[in-house]
Amino acid sequence: MSLVDWHVSIGFSPRQPVDANRERVEALLRGHHVGRAFIHHLGGLWYDPLWSNDQLLKTYDGDHGEGPIYTCVCTVNPLEGIERCREVLETAFKQGAGYWRLYPVEQGWDVVHPVALYLYEYLREHKCGLLLDSGTADVARVNDFTKDELPMVSSLHFYDYADWSIRFRDSKSLYPTTRLLHGPGSVEQAIQSFPDRLLFASNTPFGSIQSVLNLAPEHILEVDYLDLLAKNAIALMERVTHGG
Amino acid sequence: MVVDVHGHVGHWSFPTSDLGRDDLIAQMDRWGIDITVVSSSMAVRYDFIEGNRWLDNELSPTDRLLGYVTVNLHYPKESVGQIKYYGNKRTGDGRASFVGVKIHPMIQNKRFDSRAGLQIAEAALEYDLPILIHTYGSERETPKQVLPVLQEFPELKVILAHAGGFDWHLAMDIAGSGPNVYAEICSSCTSSDKLVQLIDAFGARRVLFGTDTTLFHPGYALGMVHDAKLDQKVLQLLMGRNAIELFDLDTHGK
Numbered sequence: 001m002s003l004v005d006w007h008v009s010i011g012f013s014p015r016q017p018v019d020a021n022r023e024r025v026e027a028l029l030r031g032h033h034v035g036r037a038f039i040h041h042l043g044g045l046w047y048d049p050l051w052s053n054d055q056l057l058k059t060y061d062g063d064h065g066e067g068p069i070y071t072c073v074c075t076v077n078p079l080e081g082i083e084r085c086r087e088v089l090e091t092a093f094k095q096g097a098g099y100w101r102l103y104p105v106e107q108g109w110d111v112v113h114p115v116a117l118y119l120y121e122y123l124r125e126h127k128c129g130l131l132l133d134s135g136t137a138d139v140a141r142v143n144d145f146t147k148d149e150l151p152m153v154s155s156l157h158f159y160d161y162a163d164w165s166i167r168f169r170d171s172k173s174l175y176p177t178t179r180l181l182h183g184p185g186s187v188e189q190a191i192q193s194f195p196d197r198l199l200f201a202s203n204t205p206f207g208s209i210q211s212v213l214n215l216a217p218e219h220i221l222e223v224d225y226l227d228l229l230a231k232n233a234i235a236l237m238e239r240v241t242h243g244g
Numbered sequence: 245m246v247v248d249v250h251g252h253v254g255h256w257s258f259p260t261s262d263l264g265r266d267d268l269i270a271q272m273d274r275w276g277i278d279i280t281v282v283s284s285s286m287a288v289r290y291d292f293i294e295g296n297r298w299l300d301n302e303l304s305p306t307d308r309l310l311g312y313v314t315v316n317l318h319y320p321k322e323s324v325g326q327i328k329y330y331g332n333k334r335t336g337d338g339r340a341s342f343v344g345v346k347i348h349p350m351i352q353n354k355r356f357d358s359r360a361g362l363q364i365a366e367a368a369l370e371y372d373l374p375i376l377i378h379t380y381g382s383e384r385e386t387p388k389q390v391l392p393v394l395q396e397f398p399e400l401k402v403i404l405a406h407a408g409g410f411d412w413h414l415a416m417d418i419a420g421s422g423p424n425v426y427a428e429i430c431s432s433c434t435s436s437d438k439l440v441q442l443i444d445a446f447g448a449r450r451v452l453f454g455t456d457t458t459l460f461h462p463g464y465a466l467g468m469v470h471d472a473k474l475d476q477k478v479l480q481l482l483m484g485r486n487a488i489e490l491f492d493l494d495t496h497g498k
Binding site for chain 1: 255257258259285286289290291292294316318319351352353
């Protein structure tokens with residue numbers, strides 16, 4: 001089974017001199033034989049979600065021939081207010097968007113911002129998937145709010161593993177990724193705790209795909225490891241029915 | 245003539261009205277502002293090259309708005325290219341539409357007193373474009389970061405946008421560093437004491453009026469000026485004459 005990468009960005013990087021040009025990123029993915037990439041547009045993080053979602057959905061509308069399948073991850077910013085957020089959601093929904101990434105840390109808002117709560121509920125009701133990176137406690141707050149019913153992909157840090165391995169052990173909707181499990185034995189531990197929910201994410205081009213691939217456990221055959229990650233990805237995708 | 249030296253056009257991620265060019269000009273009419281020098285919010289917050297290109301289109305139909313070329317300290321080569329391109333650009337009637345350079349060390353997460361900053365400063369000086377640099381109280385935003393650059397390029401004109409914000413003492417500390425450092429007044433701090441002290445430190449000829457429109461309501465900065473109860477001559481310098489001289493607006497760069 002092929003590799004599914006849950007964190008891929010394209011666009012322009014205003015805060016770090018990283019080339020996130022689409023052609024470059026796609027070449028990186030092809031170079032590592034990524035089979036499916038969950039891709040988002042940096043313009044939504046730093047500038048205008050309505051505009052960037054449209055750009056993204058138009059860019060990846062249809063078959064792109066050889067290379068990964070691209071699944072668009074749209075975004076919305078609670079700081080823009082509820083009316084604007086509603087417009088952003090509904091516009092992207094019409095274009096089939098089912099996956100959404102939110103940026104509380106980068107954009108500077110509390111995960112229980114009232115507009116964010118509205119967004120989580122909206123995504124839960126519409127059977128979407130959420131990608132959200134934040135501290136463990138904040139991710140837990142979101143998961144609690146959504147009653148563990150909104151599939152949520154989150155790159156939790158291995159520093160906090162002692163916390164989140166317990167906190168989310170029995171969760172059915174929190175899907176941790178391998179991206180920040182760069183401590184010795186971290187991925188092995190995560191497989192034990194989350195065998196049916198661990199996912200692969202690289203944060204390309206802000207992170208190296210190979211770096212995360214190199215975290216593969218030594219005691220498992222690589223093919224079995226990739227198989228596990230891919231099966232978990234499929235299981236999550238089957239839960240996200242909005243957008244098809 | 246009233247000149248607002250610190251404006252923007254484009255989208256903001258707040259539940260505020262997004263004012264387009266024509267809305268901004270209508271607002272200027274309501275508040276008695278003749279000219280606003282603007283950067284593109286897309287250029288400042290995201291893609292500076294695309295943002296500058298977009299702004300160039302927005303500026304062309306009007307002489308009420310002039311532009312800042314926004315640069316990005318992480319991309320010095322491209323930034324210098326942008327300065328050269330827009331520094332040479334003239335409208336059909338021969339005037340310069342881009343009259344300055346905008347830098348935002350906080351949003352870009354990089355300070356001006358860096359190798360990239362020196363490269364950008366050199367290019368701005370070559371085209372005689374004043375630099376409007378965001379300044380506030382944190383280390384990344386401190387006005388003091390302009391000092392090493394001015395040491396290298398003492399002829400460079402630098403405008404301390406927000407004059408350090410709530411920490412205007414940081415701007416005042418460097419007021420004496422040379423005749424080409426200016427303070428611009430807009431920020432969330434509207435204390436008239438700040439304005440009076442800046443004028444005292446920089447002199448009446450080196451303080452500039454700005455509003456931070458379209459992010460801020462222009463009435464906010466105008467209220468600060470109103471409450472400072474300045475002498476008429478000082479007021480005229482602040483509200484327009486200093487900017488006209490600094491940006492060479494009498495000749496519009498012809």
